[in-house]
Amino acid sequence: MPNDWIESYIKAGKAVKAAKKLAAKLIKPGVPFLEIANKCEEEILNQGCELSFPVNMSLDEIAAHYSPPIDDSTIVPNKGLLKIDIGSHYDGYIADSAITFNINNDETLQNIIDAAQEALEAAIEIFKPGTKLYELGDAIAKKIKNRGLEPIYNLGGHELKRYNLHAGPFIPNYKAINHNQILKPGDAYACEPFATSGKGIVENGTKSYIYRFKKSKKGLPFIEKNYMDQINKLTKKLPFSPRLLENHNIIPKNKIQKTIDVFVRKKILDHYPILIEKTKKPVAQQEHTIIIDMDGNTIVTT
Numbered sequence: 232m233p234n235d236w237i238e239s240y241i242k243a244g245k246a247v248k249a250a251k252k253l254a255a256k257l258i259k260p261g262v263p264f265l266e267i268a269n270k271c272e273e274e275i276l277n278q279g280c281e282l283s284f285p286v287n288m289s290l291d292e293i294a295a296h297y298s299p300p301i302d303d304s305t306i307v308p309n310k311g312l313l314k315i316d317i318g319s320h321y322d323g324y325i326a327d328s329a330i331t332f333n334i335n336n337d338e339t340l341q342n343i344i345d346a347a348q349e350a351l352e353a354a355i356e357i358f359k360p361g362t363k364l365y366e367l368g369d370a371i372a373k374k375i376k377n378r379g380l381e382p383i384y385n386l387g388g389h390e391l392k393r394y395n396l397h398a399g400p401f402i403p404n405y406k407a408i409n410h411n412q413i414l415k416p417g418d419a420y421a422c423e424p425f426a427t428s429g430k431g432i433v434e435n436g437t438k439s440y441i442y443r444f445k446k447s448k449k450g451l452p453f454i455e456k457n458y459m460d461q462i463n464k465l466t467k468k469l470p471f472s473p474r475l476l477e478n479h480n481i482i483p484k485n486k487i488q489k490t491i492d493v494f495v496r497k498k499i500l501d502h503y504p505i506l507i508e509k510t511k512k513p514v515a516q517q518e519h520t521i522i523i524d525m526d527g528n529t530i531v532t533t
Contacts, residue, residue, distance in 0.1 A: 236393075237530065239324035240419060240522050244532030246278035246319040247326045247520075250286075251533075254315045258332050264288050264305040267315075268298065269474075275319045283318035283325040283396055285441060285472035290314075294383060294425055294433045294506045294514040298440045298472045301487065310335045312343065314516045320469070323393040327421040328533035329518035342378055343426050343515040350374040350382070350424035351517045354402070358422065360527045364410040368403035371424045375404075381431030383514065386506070388422040391520065394467050419522040429512025436505035442491060443470045443501045451497075458482055458490055459499055470503065 250271040257267045268286040275282055285298040291311045299305060307313065316329035331344045353370040368387070375382045388402030400412045402422055414420075444463045451459060461481045465471075473487050482490050494500040508514050520532045 234524070236324055237522065237524055239321045240326060240520065240532050241530070242321040243280050243283075243319045243324055243326035244328070244520060246275045246280035246321070247317050247328045247533045249278050250274040250317045250319070251315065251328065251330055254317070254330075255332070258307055258313060258315075258334070260307050260309045260334065262307045263303070264299040264307070265303045267307075271315070271317060275317070278319070280319040280321045282469070282471075282475075283320040283327065284470035285474065287316035287329075287441075288313060289316070289505070289514075289516075291513045292429070292508045292511045293436070294386060294508055294516065296439070296441055296503045296505045299474070300440050301473055301477055301484065307334065310337060312340050312513045312515050314514070316516065316518065318396065320394070323467070325391045325396055326520045326533050327391065327396065327518065328520060329423060329516045331515040331517060340513060340515075343380060343428060343513060344517070346375045346378040346380050346426040347424045347515040347517040349378075350404075350426065351422060351519060354422050354424065355519065355521060355529070355531060358414065358521050358523075358529050360415050360523060362414045364400060364402050364412050364414070365406050365408050367422065368410065369406035372405040375424065375426045378426075380426045380428055383425035383427060383433055383508070384431045386423075386425050386433055388420055388518075391419040391421055394469065396469060414523060416523050416525045416527050419520065421518060421520050423516055423518035425514055425516050427508050427512050427514045429508045429510035429514075432509040433506040434509050436507045439502035439504050441470050441472060441503040442495070443503070444468045445499060445501045448497055448499050455490070455493070459494065
């Protein structure tokens with residue numbers, strides 16, 4: 232296997248790193264979520280990469296999957312944990328990375344971030360050929376529990392394949408021995424510990440802001456078929472925000488959400504509900520993309 236795939240992961244990782252750096256400058260109380268998301272996504276494009284999913288901006292007990300919708304009025308609050316999860320790809324090779332911001336430097340909230348960061352570093356330390364995925368989970372859980380907190384038990388990392396964000400094997404955030412796949416050269420994973428002061432379980436919320444093309448359907452009215460084909464071509468089956476359809480003028484703005492809702496019902500699109508910690512306690516997330524080259528060397532791309 233030539234090394235072009237490694238360079239593609241690294242290029243995607245550099246784009247995500249630039250977007251995270253920009254997010255750190257932008258996040259201040261009162262700044263609109265929409266402004267931050269749009270500018271970070273634009274930075275990915277400026278770096279010569281494409282989005283592998285829309286920027287997630289999940290606050291406090293929302294663990295994941297909040298991405299600002301069209302005309303979102305949400306602003307950064309004066310206090311809280313704001314998780315920024317950013318994804319890019321170059322030629323289909325995906326970098327996925329997240330960082331949690333402690334908006335007013337609250338010491339109690341910082342402990343949750345530090346737990347997630349220590350857990351990520353512990354996993355990276357043993358991320359090499361021969362390590363079992365549940366061993367990563369065990370290292371993650373120990374660091375988080377050492378700080379009197381809980382990992383999110385039903386969230387975790389995931390394998391990355393070309394144009395496939397969630398490709399298969401799962402990195403648990405605890406010692407789940409059924410996840411016994413062994414790391415090997417050529418592997419790429421997003422490793423993402425989540426820590427919380429709650430019970431460590433997330434539940435689906437009632438709203439979704441992120442979608443993914445699932446499959447084409449025959450027999451649609453002409454205009455729906457046209458929309459379906461354009462969405463498929465534009466997104467390459469990677470997750471997207473309705474904002475993307477607005478930006479590319481694929482569907483008239485006043486018809487975007489209605490069309491999406493129809494396509495979800497017809498199973499043309501999948502949707503990703505927001506994920507909320509069961510006891511409504513704050514959640515921190517830290518994430519890097521990690522690959523193993525064909526010589527067995529570990530490369531952290533973001």
